[in-house]
Amino acid sequence: MDRRAVPAKIGWAVFLERLTATDARLGVAVAGLGLLAGGLVAALAGGSPLGLFRALLQAATGWDAARQVWNIRYVGEWLAVATPLILTGLSMGFAARAGLFNIGAEGQYIAGLTAAQFAALYLPPVPVLHAFLCVAAALAAGAVWGGLAGWLKARFGASEVVATIMLNYLAFYLSRWLTQAIPGATTYRTPAIPASAQLDAGFLKTLSGGSNLGWGFFAALGAALLFWWLLERTRMGYALRASGLNPDAAMAGGINPGRVGIFAMCLAGAFAGLAGASVALGSFNHGRVLSEFDNYGFMGIAVALAGGARGFGVAAAGLFFGLLASAQTLMQGQGIPRELAVIVSGIVVILLSMKAGLGALAGRLGGSAVGAPCDARPEPGEGNGG
Amino acid sequence: MTIRTICVFAALMTIASCGGPGKADDPSDVTSRLMTDATGIDDESFSAAGWKGMLAYYGDSWDNPEGKGRLYDWITVPSHDLFVPSLKQVSDQGYGLVIVSGFMWDTALAEVAPLYPGQKYLIIDVKWLDGPNIMQASFAEHEGSYLVGLAAALKARADGIATPRFGFIGGVPGRVITRFEMGWIQGIRSVYPDAGFVDYYANAWNKPELAKAQARAWYDSGVYAIFSAAGATGNGTIAQAKEYRLSGRNVWAVGVDGDQHRAGVYADGKSAVLTSMLKRVDRATEYALRSVRDGSFEGRVYEFGAANGGVDFAVSNPELGDAIVAAVNAAKAGIIDGSVVVVPGYAEAKSLGLAPDGLMARDD
Numbered sequence: 001m002d003r004r005a006v007p008a009k010i011g012w013a014v015f016l017e018r019l020t021a022t023d024a025r026l027g028v029a030v031a032g033l034g035l036l037a038g039g040l041v042a043a044l045a046g047g048s049p050l051g052l053f054r055a056l057l058q059a060a061t062g063w064d065a066a067r068q069v070w071n072i073r074y075v076g077e078w079l080a081v082a083t084p085l086i087l088t089g090l091s092m093g094f095a096a097r098a099g100l101f102n103i104g105a106e107g108q109y110i111a112g113l114t115a116a117q118f119a120a121l122y123l124p125p126v127p128v129l130h131a132f133l134c135v136a137a138a139l140a141a142g143a144v145w146g147g148l149a150g151w152l153k154a155r156f157g158a159s160e161v162v163a164t165i166m167l168n169y170l171a172f173y174l175s176r177w178l179t180q181a182i183p184g185a186t187t188y189r190t191p192a193i194p195a196s197a198q199l200d201a202g203f204l205k206t207l208s209g210g211s212n213l214g215w216g217f218f219a220a221l222g223a224a225l226l227f228w229w230l231l232e233r234t235r236m237g238y239a240l241r242a243s244g245l246n247p248d249a250a251m252a253g254g255i256n257p258g259r260v261g262i263f264a265m266c267l268a269g270a271f272a273g274l275a276g277a278s279v280a281l282g283s284f285n286h287g288r289v290l291s292e293f294d295n296y297g298f299m300g301i302a303v304a305l306a307g308g309a310r311g312f313g314v315a316a317a318g319l320f321f322g323l324l325a326s327a328q329t330l331m332q333g334q335g336i337p338r339e340l341a342v343i344v345s346g347i348v349v350i351l352l353s354m355k356a357g358l359g360a361l362a363g364r365l366g367g368s369a370v371g372a373p374c375d376a377r378p379e380p381g382e383g384n385g386g
Numbered sequence: 387m388t389i390r391t392i393c394v395f396a397a398l399m400t401i402a403s404c405g406g407p408g409k410a411d412d413p414s415d416v417t418s419r420l421m422t423d424a425t426g427i428d429d430e431s432f433s434a435a436g437w438k439g440m441l442a443y444y445g446d447s448w449d450n451p452e453g454k455g456r457l458y459d460w461i462t463v464p465s466h467d468l469f470v471p472s473l474k475q476v477s478d479q480g481y482g483l484v485i486v487s488g489f490m491w492d493t494a495l496a497e498v499a500p501l502y503p504g505q506k507y508l509i510i511d512v513k514w515l516d517g518p519n520i521m522q523a524s525f526a527e528h529e530g531s532y533l534v535g536l537a538a539a540l541k542a543r544a545d546g547i548a549t550p551r552f553g554f555i556g557g558v559p560g561r562v563i564t565r566f567e568m569g570w571i572q573g574i575r576s577v578y579p580d581a582g583f584v585d586y587y588a589n590a591w592n593k594p595e596l597a598k599a600q601a602r603a604w605y606d607s608g609v610y611a612i613f614s615a616a617g618a619t620g621n622g623t624i625a626q627a628k629e630y631r632l633s634g635r636n637v638w639a640v641g642v643d644g645d646q647h648r649a650g651v652y653a654d655g656k657s658a659v660l661t662s663m664l665k666r667v668d669r670a671t672e673y674a675l676r677s678v679r680d681g682s683f684e685g686r687v688y689e690f691g692a693a694n695g696g697v698d699f700a701v702s703n704p705e706l707g708d709a710i711v712a713a714v715n716a717a718k719a720g721i722i723d724g725s726v727v728v729v730p731g732y733a734e735a736k737s738l739g740l741a742p743d744g745l746m747a748r749d750d
Contacts, residue, residue, distance in 0.1 A: 064478070071478065077471040186750045187560045188490065210501070212471055283467035286493065291558065291590075292424075294465045329463065329472040333419070333479060335455035338426070338462050 016361065023308045024316075027352065031306075031320050034348035041343055042336050051334030059327035074326075076204070076211025080282065082322025084109070086220040087275035088300025089318050090227050091146075091268040093309035095160075097231060098264035099244035104149055104164025105272040106297025107171035108142040110290065112273025114175040115141030116280040117287035120197035121182060121190060130196040135219070135277045142273015143266040145171060150265030154258030160265070168297070172290060179289045190287030199281045216278030221315065223271055228311035230267070240264055272297060302349045321345055413444050414453065416482035416679045420460040420671070421473065423490065427460050429591075431617050431643045432510060432667045433487045439668030440485070443675040469494035477502040483678045485671055486510070489562065495520065506683055508674040510667055511562060518685040521677070523670035525690045527562065528569030528730040529721050530663040530697030531613070533714050534640050535573020537661045537699060538611040540710045543577060545636060550610040551582035555600060555623055556746070557591045557616035564747040565730045566615035566642070566663070571741050572728050576717075584609065585745050588619045597622030605630055605637045611660060613640040624650050627658035643667075647702040655704070662700040669696060693722045 019029045035056070039049030054065045062074035088105045095102035119137040123130055149167055152158040184191040199214040231237035243250035243257045251257055275296055280287065303321050307314030324341040332338050420427070420436055427437040437448075437460060444453045451458075463472045473494055476484055485508045486495055492512050499507055499517045506519050513524040535552075542550040552574050556563040567585060574581050584604060588596040601612050601623040612627070614620025620642060627639035632652045639650060641662030650659030670690055677683040690696020698718075701711050720726030731749050735741035 067479075073474070077474075081468065081471070187558050187748065279467050283470070284493075288466065294467070296465075325464070325468070326471070329461055329468075329475045332459065332461040333476065335459065 023310070023313060027306065027308070027313065027316065030351040031348055033351055034344050037347045038340055038344035042340055045337050045340070047336035047340075048334065051336055052331060052340065055327045055330035055334055055336070056323060058330055059323055071209060072207075073209035073211040076208025076213035078323055078326045079217045079319075080212040080214070081326040082319045083216045083220045083278045083282070084275040084294075084296040085299055085303050085321050085325070086315050086318030087223060087271050087278065088296045089303030089307055089314040089321075090220075090223055090300075090311065091272035091275070091297075092300045092304035093307060093311075093314045094227060094231075094271060095146075095264050095268040096304060096309045097244050098240045098260060099247065100150070100153075100160050100261060100264055100268075102146070102149075102164055102265065102268045103161055103301070104146065104167050104297070105268070105275075105300045106293055106295070107164065107168035108145045108269040108272035109276040109279075109294070109297045110168075110171040110175050111145035111269070112138035112142040112276030113280040113288075113290075113294075114171075114179060114276070115273070116197075116277040117179065117190065117193070118182075120193040120281060121287060123197075125194040125196040127196050130194070131199060131215075131281065134197045134281055135199075135274065138273045138277030138280075139270045140273070142269040142271070142276065144269070146269020146272065147262055147266035150262035153265075154261050160261075168293075172293065176289055179287060182287070185287070185289065188289050188291060190289070192286050193281070193284070195285075197281055198285065199278065212283060214278075214282045216282045219274060219278065220318070223274060224311040224315040226311075227271075227314070231311070236260075236263060272300070275300075299345075302345055305349050306352050308352075320348075413675070413679065414457050416457075416675055418458045418483040418485060418675060419476050419479075419481050420458070420485045420487060421476060421491070422460060422462050422487045423466070424462055424464050426462040429617060431591075432665065433460075435644060435665070435667035436485060436487050436510060436671045439671030439673075440675065442668060443672045466490065470497055473498045474501070477505045480505065482506065483508060483675055485674070487667075506678055508671065510670060513687040513689075520685050521674050521683060522687045523667070523674070523690060524687055525665050525667075525670075525696055526692065526728075526730070527565040527615075527663070527665060527697060528572075528728045529692040530665060530699060531566045531569025531615075532573040532576075532721065532726075532728045533569075533692070533697075533699040533718055534613060534661050534663045535570040536576060536717050537573075537706060537710055537714050538613070538638060538640055539574045539577035539581070540713055541638070541660060541706065542610050544707065544710065547610060549580075549582065550578065551584065551604075551608055553601070553604045553609045553612040554583075554585040555597050555612060555614040555616050555620060556585065556587040557619055558589055559587045559746060559748040561731070561749050563587075563615050564732050564749060566613070567745070567747050568730055568732060568735045568741060569663075569728055570613045570640075572735065573717075575740065576726075583742060583745075585747065587746050588616055591617030591619055593619050594622030594625065598626045601626035601639070605635070609637070611638040611640060613642070613663070615642045615663075621649065624659060628652040631656070631658045641700070645700040645702055647700060657703050660703055661706055664698040664700055666690065666696050666698065669694075691721075692718050 020026050039052050042049050042052045058064050059074055059078055062071045091105040092102050116134045116138040119134040123133050149160050149163040152163045153160045179185060182190050199216045201214050204213050239255045239260050243255055243260045247257050303317045304314055307317035324344055328341045331340060422433040427433045440458050444457055446452050463469055469491060483506050487510050489511045491509060495509055496515055499520050503519060508521045510523050513522050515522055554567045554570055586600045597614055597619045612623050614623040624639045627637055630637050638660040639658050641659045643665045646659045646662045647657050650657035652658055717726055729735050732747040733749050
């Protein structure tokens, strides 16, 4: 699109228009706006906005402005915290591109987490191979749990929204029941998981000053790449996007929406299952009997929205939300209420869902009909791809 | 607990901390942070109690935490996988004492504490960790529960009930909650050796509706008193007891952790909470802070039981009566001098014939 045709009558209108020209630019702008609003809320709540930005700076770079010390571990922790968020965001985003609303990432996450724990406890502790098998088990369990919702929709026309919500609870209680049945398990944890199943990487730990950063983060980046490649470069991806945009037209074009739906939900479930593995094998040295939802699946909905349901957008959004989560303890240490991180995320999501409106506003102010096309289910080939 | 007892406590503590020549140092020498799970200090249970102990140490009150943010504060961690990184973040700040509330923190603290040998920690409800910088506070909940069991049974006898039945509602089963249940049974059975007994676990700390439905069914079937050790779930028991007492039925709820007398008030001056088992987590946090200040901090297990006021029973309900209060206090003295023995575990209680078969209590 050619922006130079727009008369530069009103400076800030042009600025607004340029800002809304691509998803990436808008995303960054909105994230910044969300943080500014967060600073305002912090001030209103009696905290110091400076404390908020110091906490975020420290979470992102490891630089503690108050004590003038630098600690690389914070960067590692940030990336580690972002890992499950990126993956559940991809889960939600992938289904959204096929026109499906996957509320079930939480259940698929639990399926993956549970399978990873079982594989970790029951498979022979062969170095490297063991961890691979645990991750494979998590991928498979997540895919089955997601695919189940896709199949119910294809076979019986069951709404995937209702099915995935119910499957969340089913996964939760099933996981509790199965995990408690493991010999030696208490009401809240299993015996220790062997080191061979864990996703730690010694050199990453050393590099990042003893943080929790492990292979999970790179798996998440790989998953984002896979997300882009599948959707933009494969026939299945084309079919998936087509049925997401217009199921009737896709059907007329020879695409079987049922099959596509099952495929999309399987993949979405596998992403969430991988998130489960990244937490189970990355953050704990024992299995857990869940006492409540970890909520990564639900947060993935916001991540996918903010990331425009595109691979790299979701990865960026996951990093942003991970930064907020990772800074939360630091913020509380600065006397900023714990709810603030949630408020900032909320503001960002709301602003992003207003993208289309902002684009139209820019167009009207600038005197041309520009509308930034945006929504959780964007058109193929729009924006900055993938 | 009456105002008078509180005053006595306060006076004793003031004497303890200021005793001897030369006033103790300023409490603000020690900074601290309390770390909890997502619920925070609004759990009306041990995190709240731990916070109260901190407030007491700094001379502040719940409604006016003047030094909060500067000297002390509380920090919630949204999910369990963030326990370790958050604990490291807080330890980086170099506070005088970091308090972690609850046994779910045990593995996280075991991992982090050795990395910060100069940082002092207090963990509540744990006694199986090792480390010179970890103070562990463990409570003899069975002793306090024995006292409330005894109180409820004596009340039933005073009401002239020949064969009363009693109930227990737990949160998530496990060895800590088992201590409450076993103490409660043994207290009851010291009066009624053949008392009927039922138990139920909600598997949740925040589902009062489950406890309310169960309490209703039990009261309808003739249960006289129900003790809940289930966090917010137990509020359902109190709600049902209030309803029934208001309609003139003689049933009771027994509170836990703090004095729940006020939660049970259904008419002027009348409460459906007969008594409460008091678990004084506040004493543990206050004690730990004071020990950091005077240099007596030690990395070991501290047992809080009847002997040092760590567990107790509440006497705010006038319907308990002086005679029962005196009898229960006599039993407390017996626990302290060893003439009354209360066993904490289900397997042990069963083998001694102190608890019936078929309960849902677990020892792991």
